Amino acid sequence: MKTISLIGSTGSIGKQTLDVCRKHGIRVNALAAKSNITLLETQAREFSPEIVCIFEEKHYAELKERLSDTKIKVLCGMDGLCEIASSGKHDLFVNSVVGMVGLLPTLTAIDAGTDIALANKETLVAGGKLVMSSAAKKGVKIFPIDSEHSAIFQCLQGNKREQLRKIILTASGGPFFGKKKSELKNVTVEQALNHPNWSMGNKITIDSATLMNKGLEFIEAHWLFGVAPENIEIVVNRESVLHSAVEFADHSVIGQLGVPDMKIPIQYALLYPERFKCDVKSLSFTDYGTLTFANPDFETFDCLSSCIDAIKRGGAYPCIVNAANEEAVGLFLKREIPFLGIGNIVRAALEHFGEMPAETYSYIIAAENAAREFVKENYTKIK
Numbered sequence: 027m028k029t030i031s032l033i034g035s036t037g038s039i040g041k042q043t044l045d046v047c048r049k050h051g052i053r054v055n056a057l058a059a060k061s062n063i064t065l066l067e068t069q070a071r072e073f074s075p076e077i078v079c080i081f082e083e084k085h086y087a088e089l090k091e092r093l094s095d096t097k098i099k100v101l102c103g104m105d106g107l108c109e110i111a112s113s114g115k116h117d118l119f120v121n122s123v124v125g126m127v128g129l130l131p132t133l134t135a136i137d138a139g140t141d142i143a144l145a146n147k148e149t150l151v152a153g154g155k156l157v158m159s160s161a162a163k164k165g166v167k168i169f170p171i172d173s174e175h176s177a178i179f180q181c182l183q184g185n186k187r188e189q190l191r192k193i194i195l196t197a198s199g200g201p202f203f204g205k206k207k208s209e210l211k212n213v214t215v216e217q218a219l220n221h222p223n224w225s226m227g228n229k230i231t232i233d234s235a236t237l238m239n240k241g242l243e244f245i246e247a248h249w250l251f252g253v254a255p256e257n258i259e260i261v262v263n264r265e266s267v268l269h270s271a272v273e274f275a276d277h278s279v280i281g282q283l284g285v286p287d288m289k290i291p292i293q294y295a296l297l298y299p300e301r302f303k304c305d306v307k308s309l310s311f312t313d314y315g316t317l318t319f320a321n322p323d324f325e326t327f328d329c330l331s332s333c334i335d336a337i338k339r340g341g342a343y344p345c346i347v348n349a350a351n352e353e354a355v356g357l358f359l360k361r362e363i364p365f366l367g368i369g370n371i372v373r374a375a376l377e378h379f380g381e382m383p384a385e386t387y388s389y390i391i392a393a394e395n396a397a398r399e400f401v402k403e404n405y406t407k408i409k
C-alpha cells in the first residue's frame with residue numbers, strides 16, 4: 027500500500043484526503059497545517075507520521091510541547107514544508123494548501139523526483155510553465171485533485187493526447203448565477219460564502235462566487251493538459267454532475283459524471299489507476315431528472331475574463347491576477363471592499379503591469395509581490 031505526505035491536512039481537502047487514507051489503509055509519512063494545532067495534533071496521534079509541520083511559526087513551541095510524548099519530529103514554516111516535500115519517504119506528495127504558498131513545496135517535491143497529487147491550483151496558475159517543464163524533466167507525474175481536472179484526466183485515460191481536440195471545463199455558476207452586476211453591488215460576505223453545491227474553504231468559496239475559481243481552473247487546465255486557451259470551453263452545469271468533458275478529433279465527447287463530492291477525485295489521485303469503493307452516494311440520473319447547461323456570463327463575472335486574458339498574454343500575467351485576487355479576497359472577507367471590487371482589482375492589476383518573465387521561481391515571486399503591493403497601495407482608489 028502507498029505512503030503519502032500531506033500538506034494542508036486540516037483544510038477541507040486535507041481532511042477528506044485523510045478519510046481516504048483511513049478507509050484504504052494508506053500510510054501517512056508527514057502532515058502539515060497552517061495554524062490549526064489542535065486538529066493537527068489529533069491527526070498526528072491517529073496517523074503517527076514521522077514528521078508534522080506547522081506553517082505559522084508562532085504555534086511551533088506549543089505543538090512541539092503537545093507532541094512531546096511521541097517520537098514525531100515537529101517542524102515549522104516554509105522550510106518545514108520543503109523538508110517534507112524533499113524527504114523522499116513517500117510515494118506521493120499531496121499538496122492541498124491554499125494559495126501561492128504551495129508553489130515552492132511543489133517545486134521541491136518535483137526536484138526530489140516525487141509524484142504529486144495536486145489540489146493547490148495556485149501552483150500551476152502562477153508557476154505553470156516552470157512546474158510542468160521541471161516535472162517533465164524529472165519524469166514526475168502530477169495527479170490533479172480538483173474535480174474538473176480529475177474529470178479531464180479520467181476522460182483521457184486510454185486515449186491519445188494528440189487526438190484531443192477540446193476541453194469542456196464545467197462550472198457550477200456559483201451562488202450568483204443569472205445575476206447582473208447591478209444586482210451584485212451589495213452582496214455580503216455571508217451570501218458569497220453560501221455555495222449551492224460544494225462545501226469548501228472560504229478562499230475557494232469566494233473564488234467560486236466571482237468565478238475567479240473557474241478562471242484559475244482554466245489556466246490550470248491549459249498547463250496540465252497542454253491545450254491552447256482557444257481550445258478550452260467553459261460550460262455552466264448548474265447541478266455540478268458533469269465534472270468536465272473532452273472532445274476528440276472525431277467529435278466524440280467523453281465526460282466524467284458523479285455526485286458533487288471531492289472524495290471521488292481525491293481517491294482517484296491517491297489510488298490511481300485503481301478504482302475501489304468510495305464513501306459517496308451513487309449517481310442517480312432520475313434523481314436529477316434534468317441537467318442544465320449554459321454559457322458563462324463573462325461580463326458580470328469579469329474575473330473569469332481577466333484570467334483568460336492573462337493566460338493568453340502569458341508570462342507572469344496569470345501570477346499577477348492570482349496574487350491580486352488573493353489580496354482582494356482578503357480585503358472582501360475583512361469587509362474593506364465590496365464584492366464587485368474583487369473583479370475590479372483583478373482587472374486593474376492585469377492592466378497595470380507590463381510583461382514580466384515567469385521562468386524561474388524568483389521571477390514568479392517578484393511578480394507576485396509586485397501585484398500584492400499594487401493592490402495594497404491602490405485598492406481604496408479601485409473599489
Ligand code: MG
Pocket residue numbers: 172173174243
Ligand atoms: Mg474545481
